[in-house]
Amino acid sequence: MLGRLMKYEIKATGRIFLPLYGLILAFAGLNRLFMYFNLQKKSDFLPNFVSGISMLVYILLVAAAFVITLVVTVQRFRKNLLGDEGYLSFTLPVAVHSHIDSKMIVSLMWSVLSTVVALLSVAILAIGSGLYREIASGWDSVRDFFSQYGASGWGCVVSIVVLLLAAQLSGILSLYVSVVVGNLSGRHKRLAGFGTFLGIGVIAQVVFFSFANTSGVFQSYHDVPLDSVAQMRALSTDCLILAVFCAAFGVAFYFLTDWMLSRKLNLE
Amino acid sequence: MANAIECFNLTKRFPGCVALNEVSLAIPKGQIIGLLGPNGSGKTTLIKIVNGLLTPTAGEILVEGKHPGVETKKAVSYLPERSYLNDWMSVNEMINFFGDFYSDFNKAKAYDMLQRLNINPKDRLKTMSKGTKEKVQLILVMSREAELYVLDEPIGGVDPAARDYILDTIISNYSENAAMLISTHLITDVEKILDGVVFIDRGSIVLSATVDEIREKENKSVDALFREVFKC
Amino acid sequence: MPWDLKSDRPIYAQLMEQIKLLIVSGVYPVGTKLPSVRDMAAEAAVNPNTMQRALAQLENEGLLYSQRTSGRFVTEDADKVMQIKNDFAVGVIHEFLEKMQKLGYNGRQTIALIKRIIEEESENGQRD
Numbered sequence: 001m002l003g004r005l006m007k008y009e010i011k012a013t014g015r016i017f018l019p020l021y022g023l024i025l026a027f028a029g030l031n032r033l034f035m036y037f038n039l040q041k042k043s044d045f046l047p048n049f050v051s052g053i054s055m056l057v058y059i060l061l062v063a064a065a066f067v068i069t070l071v072v073t074v075q076r077f078r079k080n081l082l083g084d085e086g087y088l089s090f091t092l093p094v095a096v097h098s099h100i101d102s103k104m105i106v107s108l109m110w111s112v113l114s115t116v117v118a119l120l121s122v123a124i125l126a127i128g129s130g131l132y133r134e135i136a137s138g139w140d141s142v143r144d145f146f147s148q149y150g151a152s153g154w155g156c157v158v159s160i161v162v163l164l165l166a167a168q169l170s171g172i173l174s175l176y177v178s179v180v181v182g183n184l185s186g187r188h189k190r191l192a193g194f195g196t197f198l199g200i201g202v203i204a205q206v207v208f209f210s211f212a213n214t215s216g217v218f219q220s221y222h223d224v225p226l227d228s229v230a231q232m233r234a235l236s237t238d239c240l241i242l243a244v245f246c247a248a249f250g251v252a253f254y255f256l257t258d259w260m261l262s263r264k265l266n267l268e
Numbered sequence: 269m270a271n272a273i274e275c276f277n278l279t280k281r282f283p284g285c286v287a288l289n290e291v292s293l294a295i296p297k298g299q300i301i302g303l304l305g306p307n308g309s310g311k312t313t314l315i316k317i318v319n320g321l322l323t324p325t326a327g328e329i330l331v332e333g334k335h336p337g338v339e340t341k342k343a344v345s346y347l348p349e350r351s352y353l354n355d356w357m358s359v360n361e362m363i364n365f366f367g368d369f370y371s372d373f374n375k376a377k378a379y380d381m382l383q384r385l386n387i388n389p390k391d392r393l394k395t396m397s398k399g400t401k402e403k404v405q406l407i408l409v410m411s412r413e414a415e416l417y418v419l420d421e422p423i424g425g426v427d428p429a430a431r432d433y434i435l436d437t438i439i440s441n442y443s444e445n446a447a448m449l450i451s452t453h454l455i456t457d458v459e460k461i462l463d464g465v466v467f468i469d470r471g472s473i474v475l476s477a478t479v480d481e482i483r484e485k486e487n488k489s490v491d492a493l494f495r496e497v498f499k500c
Numbered sequence: 501m502p503w504d505l506k507s508d509r510p511i512y513a514q515l516m517e518q519i520k521l522l523i524v525s526g527v528y529p530v531g532t533k534l535p536s537v538r539d540m541a542a543e544a545a546v547n548p549n550t551m552q553r554a555l556a557q558l559e560n561e562g563l564l565y566s567q568r569t570s571g572r573f574v575t576e577d578a579d580k581v582m583q584i585k586n587d588f589a590v591g592v593i594h595e596f597l598e599k600m601q602k603l604g605y606n607g608r609q610t611i612a613l614i615k616r617i618i619e620e621e622s623e624n625g626q627r628d
Contacts (some may be wrong), residue, residue: 004368087352091319092369093341160348263323266282267316280623285526432545439541442548458548460511471627480510 001094005102010109012080013072021117025057028121036112036128051187062121065114073107073176082183086247086267096262100176100254108165152232159239162260166243170250174200177253204249211245271330272447273318278327280313280471287313288473290327293313297415298444300461302490303451305468306498311451312349314468315420318449319346332415342371345414349421351401359404361387366408378411385433402432410437414438417448423457426484435461455491465490467497501542511546515554518544523563523574524585534572588600 034051081089081099089099126132146153178200182193280288288310295301298443305311318321320336331340354363359382367372382389385403393401399457402425409417415488422438424433437447439461452458458478474497482490505514522528534540534555541551555572558564562580566572575581600610 001369007368008365012354012356084350084352087321087346087348087350090321091344091346093338095338100394154316240287265321265323267321299549312584435545436542439545439548440538442538442541456507458508460505460550463547463549480512483508483510487508491507 001097002098002101004252005094005098006106009102011077013076013106013110016068017065017113018073020068021113024117024121024231025124027054027061028124031055031058032127032228035089035125035176038052050128058121062118067109069107069114070175072110073172074179076107077103077176078179078183081261082179084267086265090261090265090267092146097254097258100257101259104172104176108168111168111172139171149229149232152236153227155236156232157247159236159243161240163243166246166250170246170253171225173250173253173257174204176257177260180247180257184264185258198251233259270296272332273449274330275314276328278314278317280310280322281325281327286471288317288324291468291471291473293449293466293473293476295416295449299446300438300442300448300450302455302458302462302465303449303468304453304455304490304494306453309468310471312420313467313471315346315449318418319344320417333373343415345370345409345412345417347406347409347417347422349417349424351398351405351495353393353401353405354396354455356392358392359387361377362393362404363389366411370412371387372413374411374413376408381407381411381437382449392464393413399430400402402426403430406434406437410441413443413446415446417446419448419450421452422450423452423454431457455494456489459490468492469498503546505544505546505590512550512554512557515544515546515551516557519554519558520563520584521588524581524588528574530574530578530581531576532574533570534574 015207031051031054034054038048038051080103090096124129149156174197178193178197181196182189182191185192272366272453273293273370275291275293278288278293279286290312303314304393313322317324318331318336320341329336332343334340357365363378366378367375379389385407387400387404387407393404394483396404406419406422409419419438423434425432435458438450443455444446450458450462462479464476464478465482466473477485479490482488482493486493488496503515503518505511505518519528528534535543536554537548537555539613540555541548544551559566559572562577563575563584564572565575597607597610605613
């Protein structure tokens with residue numbers, strides 16, 4: 001059933017993201033063309049402000065992709081589970097946690113895809129600019145990096161990816177828990193939800209810094225020489241500790257959301 | 269197991285009010301029961317608990333012999349009072365959605381009913397009038413071959429011709445293995461298709477009888493009795 | 501034919517009456533098969549269980565009989581149908597006489613009036 005929920009989740013959100021991604025890539029291509037004409041000293045071919053506006057639109061679209069990822073994460077959860085559509089969602093023969101799972105996974109998917117599309121659009125803009133040659137030469141230094149640090153280099157990369165995913169997931173779950181808490185608090189749902197979100201942020205920071213200060217885990221850099229395998233290891237360890245920290249909060253948000261949706265749900 | 273719904277001292281409290289007060293009730297299989305009561309009497313609270321949308325404060329409820337959950341949701345077809353359809357989908361997509369999630373959904377039946385009510389399955393729900401949306405929703409709910417149908421105000425917003433069609437649909441979908449719980453305030457229209465009625469007021473059941481028992485004993489229609497019991 | 505159901509009497513009793521009427525008026529002639537309970541319930545727009553109860557009651561009275569596999573039939577007993585027809589007619593006449601009495605007609609006056617109207621009607625019929 002999780003697969004089916006995800007299918008409809010992707011259908012519902014894809015109709016927003018896919019056109020947006022198309023637009024971003026199209027404007028990247030358009031801007032690349034304008035740059036080409038301007039470089040050919042044919043700037044009278046197109047007035048400068050046209051290419052300026054086109055560039056501005058592109059930048060705004062990329063920014064919008066990230067804002068919309070956030071907005072859709074919140075709106076889709078709120079409308080599909082806590083609005084009128086909730087009457088259908090919660091009478092489907094699926095477990096409550098499957099709803100959270102499907103929405104969380106699809107939201108993560110769009111965050112990753114938005115990043116990929118943004119990078120891809122930069123790559124389109126950079127066609128013929130010499131960036132590719134630089135990347136090619138940069139590739140050699142990447143190879144040097146891994147030959148120098150070996151497994152600890154890879155470990156470091158993996159830890160950073162794990163940290164990014166854990167941070168993104170716990171971020172999504174903190175939005176969910178805020179929406180649910182806001183929705184349960186009678187009047188001023190949005191305000192209460194926003195307050196919860198801020199509150200969660202403050203609590204997470206306080207817990208994190210008191211943990212960091214007392215345990216001293218993040219002090220490891222001071223003791224090891226720069227540019228060493230030992231430092232790579234220290235960096236990986238710190239990333240993983242942070243990831244565990246995010247995951248712990250994420251798990252707490254997840255179960256709190258699940259418990260409230262199962263036991264405290266009260267659709268209007 | 270002979271009862272589709274069984275409640276024992278079912279109680280639901282909200283901050284500052286008691287929505288259901290120690291309700292005990294049994295809805296047998298093969299019967300169409302009307303749940304009647306004024307606004308705010310607890311009808312919708314009871315219906316939401318049956319469908320697992322609310323958790324009772326105290327007491328017990330069994331739907332098809334089980335506590336509300338994934339298993340009971342497979343067996344219950346629920347028509348809520350409000351429109352729960354995704355605006356951006358077409359009727360076709362909605363039918364596929366129901367087919368994907370409910371194994372008892374009969375697509376052929378749904379398309380047949382759509383045709384009889386002149387609804388184009390390619391139309392998007394966004395472009396439909398409120399009445400048409402209600403019809404689509406009812407078609408989706410009635411196209412399931414469920415063990416229990418729970419209909420909250422099924423004929424509230426539709427025109428009299430569609431109302432007749434809906435009542436006809438309910439009768440022709442009747443099955444000895446399924447039960448139906450219908451909440452409504454349009455009693456005269458549904459009275460003839462009911463086996464029995466349950467009157468509910470301020471969270472308590474005040475009367476539970478068959479339609480013909482009421483007519484025999486009181487020499488008046490259920491509608492007339494309702495007006496008397498709930499006189500303002 | 502629309503089924504005319506009053507709101508102040510038990511539905512199954514009214515259904516029994518209406519089905520009897522359909523039988524004596526020849527809509528369901530002697531020995532014919534009745535539609536299924538579900539179809540009859542749908543046509544009368546009533547609960548199938550109520551329709552079932554009315555039919556079972558008529559079976560008890562001997563006006564209908566059911567065969568396990570093939571369904572429910574009107575009795576073959578033409579005398580029985582005739583008797584019920586008579587009962588109906590007697591009921592209608594009683595009702596009518598009661599109304600006439602309220603208007604101040606006694607039995608003899610009523611019969612005289614009926615005779616006159618019937619004669620007039622048949623004369624009109626001949627002229628047409």
